[in-house]
Amino acid sequence: MGKIHIDVEHLTRVEGHGNIVLNANSGKVENVQWQVPEAPRFFESFVRGRPWNELAHITSRICGICSIGHTLTSLKATEAAMGIETSEQTQLLRRLAIHGENTQSHILHVGYLIAPDLFRVGSVLPLIGTHPDAVLKVVKLHRLANEFSDLLCGRTTHPVSMAPGGFTWIPSEKDLRNMKMRWAEAVEVTNDVAEIVLANAGGLPSFSRETEYISLTSDDEYALYDGMIGSTDTGKHPVEGYLKITNEFVVPQSTAKYCKHARDSYMVGALARFNLNSRHLSPLAKHWAGKFHLKPINYNPFMNSVAQLVEFVHSVEDSIAIIDKLLAKGIDRRERPKVKPKAGRGVGAVDVPRGILFHDYTYDEKGICRKANCIIPTNQNHNNIQKDFEAFAPTLLDKPGKEIELNLEMLVRAYDPCISCSTHYLKVKLVH
Amino acid sequence: MKPKVAIFDFASCEGCELQIVNLEEAIIDVAKLVDIVEFREAMKESSDDYDIAIVEGSIARPIDEERLKKIRAKAKILIALGACAHLGGVQRLGNRFSPDENKKEVYHMARPEDISDGNPYFKEPRHRALDEVVKVDYTIPGCPINRVEFAKVLVALLTGKKPPIPDYPVCVECKKKENTCLYTVGGVCMGPVARGGCDAICPTYGGECEACRGYVSHPHEKAQMDVLAKYGLTAEEIMNRKTMFTSRYTEKKGGE
Numbered sequence: 122m123g124k125i126h127i128d129v130e131h132l133t134r135v136e137g138h139g140n141i142v143l144n145a146n147s148g149k150v151e152n153v154q155w156q157v158p159e160a161p162r163f164f165e166s167f168v169r170g171r172p173w174n175e176l177a178h179i180t181s182r183i184c185g186i187c188s189i190g191h192t193l194t195s196l197k198a199t200e201a202a203m204g205i206e207t208s209e210q211t212q213l214l215r216r217l218a219i220h221g222e223n224t225q226s227h228i229l230h231v232g233y234l235i236a237p238d239l240f241r242v243g244s245v246l247p248l249i250g251t252h253p254d255a256v257l258k259v260v261k262l263h264r265l266a267n268e269f270s271d272l273l274c275g276r277t278t279h280p281v282s283m284a285p286g287g288f289t290w291i292p293s294e295k296d297l298r299n300m301k302m303r304w305a306e307a308v309e310v311t312n313d314v315a316e317i318v319l320a321n322a323g324g325l326p327s328f329s330r331e332t333e334y335i336s337l338t339s340d341d342e343y344a345l346y347d348g349m350i351g352s353t354d355t356g357k358h359p360v361e362g363y364l365k366i367t368n369e370f371v372v373p374q375s376t377a378k379y380c381k382h383a384r385d386s387y388m389v390g391a392l393a394r395f396n397l398n399s400r401h402l403s404p405l406a407k408h409w410a411g412k413f414h415l416k417p418i419n420y421n422p423f424m425n426s427v428a429q430l431v432e433f434v435h436s437v438e439d440s441i442a443i444i445d446k447l448l449a450k451g452i453d454r455r456e457r458p459k460v461k462p463k464a465g466r467g468v469g470a471v472d473v474p475r476g477i478l479f480h481d482y483t484y485d486e487k488g489i490c491r492k493a494n495c496i497i498p499t500n501q502n503h504n505n506i507q508k509d510f511e512a513f514a515p516t517l518l519d520k521p522g523k524e525i526e527l528n529l530e531m532l533v534r535a536y537d538p539c540i541s542c543s544t545h546y547l548k549v550k551l552v553h
Numbered sequence: 554m555k556p557k558v559a560i561f562d563f564a565s566c567e568g569c570e571l572q573i574v575n576l577e578e579a580i581i582d583v584a585k586l587v588d589i590v591e592f593r594e595a596m597k598e599s600s601d602d603y604d605i606a607i608v609e610g611s612i613a614r615p616i617d618e619e620r621l622k623k624i625r626a627k628a629k630i631l632i633a634l635g636a637c638a639h640l641g642g643v644q645r646l647g648n649r650f651s652p653d654e655n656k657k658e659v660y661h662m663a664r665p666e667d668i669s670d671g672n673p674y675f676k677e678p679r680h681r682a683l684d685e686v687v688k689v690d691y692t693i694p695g696c697p698i699n700r701v702e703f704a705k706v707l708v709a710l711l712t713g714k715k716p717p718i719p720d721y722p723v724c725v726e727c728k729k730k731e732n733t734c735l736y737t738v739g740g741v742c743m744g745p746v747a748r749g750g751c752d753a754i755c756p757t758y759g760g761e762c763e764a765c766r767g768y769v770s771h772p773h774e775k776a777q778m779d780v781l782a783k784y785g786l787t788a789e790e791i792m793n794r795k796t797m798f799t800s801r802y803t804e805k806k807g808g809e
């Protein structure tokens with residue numbers, strides 16, 4: 122066997138910029154590296170000096186796909202810092218907003234970004250010709266999830282109706298009832314899409330590596346909006362102590378920070394949530410987990426996409442239940458947040474589509490931000506991607522170069538990283 | 554021959570590209586008019602051969618400048634997509650501090666040599682708009698862009714018409730929707746000087762306009778004078794009050 126050099130610069134179909142480098146010689150991996158060269162944007166530095174009511178709007182721009190999650194985490198951090206209470210209505214509407222983001226993000230990832238790998242094509246575009254029916258079903262679900270998010274946040278990407286303490290605009294009972302009906306009708310399409318993925322799930326590599334999983338966790342529900350930090354290795358921890366969990370460090374090949382906790386690396390995201398919280402899934406979500414033979418603890422990172430699909434189903438069912446609850450109580454559309462800024466420090470945590478997210482702000486007495494820390498899910502996963510590479514790459518070496526490359530790319534995509542990044546350019550050199 | 558379109562991203566949240574994906578079926582219609590040869594967020598293919606380059610994101614480091622210049626050299630038409638490309642994005646607020654101070658604040662746990670200017674990934678990051686580095690032919694403003702406007706601009710370009718970007722203040726659209734003016738409830742809104750075309754989405758949902766689409770072309774003349782007069786304000790005053798997206802216009806060279 123000869124020399125293999127793979128350099129997948131600017132991985133496609135991930136939200137952000139990442140490079141893969143693999144060097145192998147005579148059947149041995151000499152070096153395999155995951156690099157994140159995107160330009161640093163310094164959010165934690167430049168929010169210093171900005172007022173409390175700007176923070177959620179600014180940090181929302183950390184990620185376009187997770188903008189609802191960043192907004193909510195930011196609001197929770199500000200509320201914790203200033204001791205701001207929120208109403209039950211606000212909390213229920215925010216839970217719906219998370220389901221809105223989870224559904225749109227997960228279907229985008231599974232339907233538009235992972236499906237092309239299963240069918241061995243470069244994007245969803247060729248599938249429009251070969252599998253028009255399936256593509257239209259995915260499009261239908263994606264559109265519905267976006268409209269659901271629009272209804273709750275004013276706008277799916279970078280919400281405009283949310284503020285510390287509550288909402289500046291609240292949907293009507295009629296619109297919510299209508300949305301509930303549409304989700305109820307969409308259950309059938311959801312089942313169809315899950316069937317299609319199941320029929321093609323054989324295309325997911327069977328690879329597994331034991332690691333630690335971290336997500337929010339709660340005794341009462343499938344934790345997304347609230348809970349404690351949970352680890353498959355070390356149990357429960359308070360959110361305020363997040364720095365003891367994340368332990369950020371910097372590697373020169375990456376402008377994104379890396380994290381580790383009880384082991385070399387840990388994983389966050391849908392699979393982590395499933396591994397910690399599956400007992401709280403909705404009935405239909407449990408049914409689909411069973412069909413895919415997904416059981417906790419599952420150590421195959423490629424199953425993250427399946428966990429996303431299972432969560433999609435959960436979000437649909439739970440949204441219907443939450444809307445019922447809101448309607449039974451009646452909606453107060455005139456409720457508005459009242460905030461008096463004050464000095465303090467607060468930490469917010471939400472489990473967003475790609476995993477657990479932390480924002481931590483310190484404000485002065487005028488409500489001006491003086492210190493900030495944001496730890497995003499993708500950064501928590503980088504180190505786990507690197508460790509997976511080291512275990513996965515050696516098993517691939519007898520495959521053709523194109524297949525090695527595809528498998529490594531698929532591994533990164535399984536994590537659904539949102540490394541906000543550029544062009545893609547790909548070099549494969551096989552030397553015999 | 555259909556014109557070839559390539560979509561590139563620099564420092565950004567990729568939310569503007571997401572609006573293109575969110576065109577859903579309409580993207581299939583767009584694909585009938587043009588050949589999308591590169592779109593990293595959504596496809597594996599890439600190409601060095603394109604007529605129109607659509608570029609999202611701000612330009613920070615020398616390696617980013619270089620890449621943008623290469624794209625410019627190949628493209629017949631270059632379009633700036635969204636506020637990051639148009640104005641430098643929210644990340645431009647970082648230019649209030651020196652690159653070293655930003656690095657120290659965010660990467661305090663790093664070994665100094667790993668994040669020094671000797672590492673090209675960390676070299677001299679200062680966020681700028683595309684037109685501060687290369688010539689830009691058209692701009693689609695917004696954070697994020699309005700996807701309907703995106704489709705209209707593309708169609709106009711392909712049919713040889715001037716892309717329709719409005720040049721009136723957000724107040725015009727806000728008044729049409731009969732919203733309660735935020736100045737009556739103690740808010741501060743950039744609507745009178747901000748460029749419209751977003752259907753005044755923020756005030757409509759009770760949020761203050763931050764002028765993510767930039768200012769109208771001559772804010773001192775084209776501002777919404779009646780609103781300013783009613784609340785005893787000048788264009789100058791409100792332009793200095795809010796800078797989330799507009800620090801490009803107020804930024805002092807070499808930091809504050």
Ligand code: SF4
Nearest residue numbers: 568635636637696697
């Ligand atoms: S302009 Fe706004 S939405 Fe678009 S890429 Fe930049 S931050 Fe994201």
Ligand code: SF4
Nearest residue numbers: 724727734735742744
């Ligand atoms: S100032 Fe703002 S709220 Fe008032 S009319 Fe103009 S856009 Fe609307």
Ligand code: SF4
Nearest residue numbers: 751755762763764765
């Ligand atoms: S209202 Fe202002 S901030 Fe909001 S989208 Fe329009 S221009 Fe941007």
